[in-house]
Amino acid sequence: MNIALITPPYDLIRKGYGSKKFIKIGFFPPLGVGYLATPLLKKGHKVKIIDCPPLEYQNEDVKRELINFKVDLIGVSSLTASAQEAYSLIKFLKDSFPKVPIIFGGAHVSCFSEIITKEVPMVDCLCYGESETILTKIVDSFEKDGKIDKNIPGTMFKNECGNFVRNSPMMPIMNLDEILPPAYELYDYKIYSPLPLQYKKYPVANVITSRGCPWGRCTFCFSSGKASQIYRRHSPSRVINELKILVNELGIKEVTFWDDNFLINEVWINEFCDLLDRSGLNIPWSACGRVNTVTKSMLERSKRSGLWCVFYGFETGNEDLLLRIKKGATLDQARQAVKWTKNLGIDIRGSFMLALPGETPEKAHKTIRFAKELDVPFAHFLLTFPEWGTKLYDDAIKSGQVVNSYKGRTGVTYIPEGYKDADEVRNMQKEAYRSFYFRPSFIWKHFKRLKSIDIVKQYYKGLKYILGISQ
Numbered sequence: 001m002n003i004a005l006i007t008p009p010y011d012l013i014r015k016g017y018g019s020k021k022f023i024k025i026g027f028f029p030p031l032g033v034g035y036l037a038t039p040l041l042k043k044g045h046k047v048k049i050i051d052c053p054p055l056e057y058q059n060e061d062v063k064r065e066l067i068n069f070k071v072d073l074i075g076v077s078s079l080t081a082s083a084q085e086a087y088s089l090i091k092f093l094k095d096s097f098p099k100v101p102i103i104f105g106g107a108h109v110s111c112f113s114e115i116i117t118k119e120v121p122m123v124d125c126l127c128y129g130e131s132e133t134i135l136t137k138i139v140d141s142f143e144k145d146g147k148i149d150k151n152i153p154g155t156m157f158k159n160e161c162g163n164f165v166r167n168s169p170m171m172p173i174m175n176l177d178e179i180l181p182p183a184y185e186l187y188d189y190k191i192y193s194p195l196p197l198q199y200k201k202y203p204v205a206n207v208i209t210s211r212g213c214p215w216g217r218c219t220f221c222f223s224s225g226k227a228s229q230i231y232r233r234h235s236p237s238r239v240i241n242e243l244k245i246l247v248n249e250l251g252i253k254e255v256t257f258w259d260d261n262f263l264i265n266e267v268w269i270n271e272f273c274d275l276l277d278r279s280g281l282n283i284p285w286s287a288c289g290r291v292n293t294v295t296k297s298m299l300e301r302s303k304r305s306g307l308w309c310v311f312y313g314f315e316t317g318n319e320d321l322l323l324r325i326k327k328g329a330t331l332d333q334a335r336q337a338v339k340w341t342k343n344l345g346i347d348i349r350g351s352f353m354l355a356l357p358g359e360t361p362e363k364a365h366k367t368i369r370f371a372k373e374l375d376v377p378f379a380h381f382l383l384t385f386p387e388w389g390t391k392l393y394d395d396a397i398k399s400g401q402v403v404n405s406y407k408g409r410t411g412v413t414y415i416p417e418g419y420k421d422a423d424e425v426r427n428m429q430k431e432a433y434r435s436f437y438f439r440p441s442f443i444w445k446h447f448k449r450l451k452s453i454d455i456v457k458q459y460y461k462g463l464k465y466i467l468g469i470s471q
Helices: 012-016 031-042 059-069 080-096 107-119 132-145 236-250 266-279 296-304 319-324 331-343 361-374 391-398 422-437 440-447 453-470
Strands: 002-007 046-051 073-077 102-105 125-127 155-158 164-166 204-207 254-257 285-289 307-315 347-354 378-383 400-402 414-416
Touching: 002 031, 002 059, 031 046, 031 073, 031 132, 046 059, 059 080, 073 080, 073 132, 080 102, 080 107, 102 107, 102 132, 107 125, 107 164, 125 132, 204 236, 236 266, 266 296, 296 307, 296 331, 307 331, 307 361, 331 347, 331 361, 347 361, 347 422, 361 378, 361 422, 378 422, 391 400, 414 422
Parallel strands: 002 046, 002 073, 073 102, 102 125, 204 254, 254 285, 285 307, 307 347, 347 378
Antiparallel strands: 125 155, 155 164, 400 414
């Protein structure tokens, strides 16, 4: 069978990152559909991944690709951010290919399947949860009988009355090493590029070594919401084997780990770094960490094996708001983690949230001052989006006004009681970017980094990106 796995059209730079300046950056391969593709390829099926955002594809472009591919079954995977685009694509494809089954899955479906059945009632099947096994069973049944078995766990189908019925969930695979690696060979790495100054060598691949979050309590996060997963992790040896495929077979020069928290277990990190050193791969890598779980020794060991950048979610400069969002970390822990990381010469990217429930302009200014105190090389100031299915959404409903559905990281979707209106929220974000990035000391520090043409080009793109957000 010819199976197409599609991520819908989405303007990542403008809607996702919120920059008004068009720069074709910030894209990584969609690993979710890559995981789905591997078991299908092993069964002899032909699989095509159509990743619309970096290709700048619209619905008509997808149709053209599917006609040329002679598609037999279509899978669409979407995050909540691109849900409207996914709905549009599914409606379009159902009109264009009325006899081809369309399967809809991804994080958005796992959270909001009841809403989706009203938005795209023409879809043939919904998959929720981890879908590697689910999609394989769907394809097997369709190939055998020409129709999909409606009793597969982890799916939703229409009954005789036209109503969608949810089957019991598919049990998660507890030994994560049993899940096959993504079909990396299906990605064209030439169309992907990280944000400026977030990589050292190109091409860069993204890798996930775990599922779920070991903390899993932050009120704003998908990983602690209604679709949260049990935390599991690959063995270090399995991760090294994936890196060997990427480096030796596909020419990847750098890896960024996409785990919610990569730097968490010192025993695992030590074994991983030992194996990485013995492998001779010698690649730079970056990862996410939590300020309350990272240790000085963990950073030292990782640095020796290629770690050059850590992404920390600081969120706010207010202790009371950290408690409210159940971050499980303190401002002093943030200060300590930053000190360790800086002293080792490891770069830092920090993330801060503005307009959290309970925040006022005065507290926002405290967050901005805290960001400047930490003086990390790069910082994001993201407006709070109360995502359905999270505890923060319930808090937001009680303590402010949800004014829009998701409109990107600079679109105002929530106004806390402490703010006058959406304009004040948006202006606070602009002030944060300007205040942080246009300090003379900050500019001078980064000017001293301009030691190659490639770095100059990255800084130019980065400046366009920041100006696009702060204007």
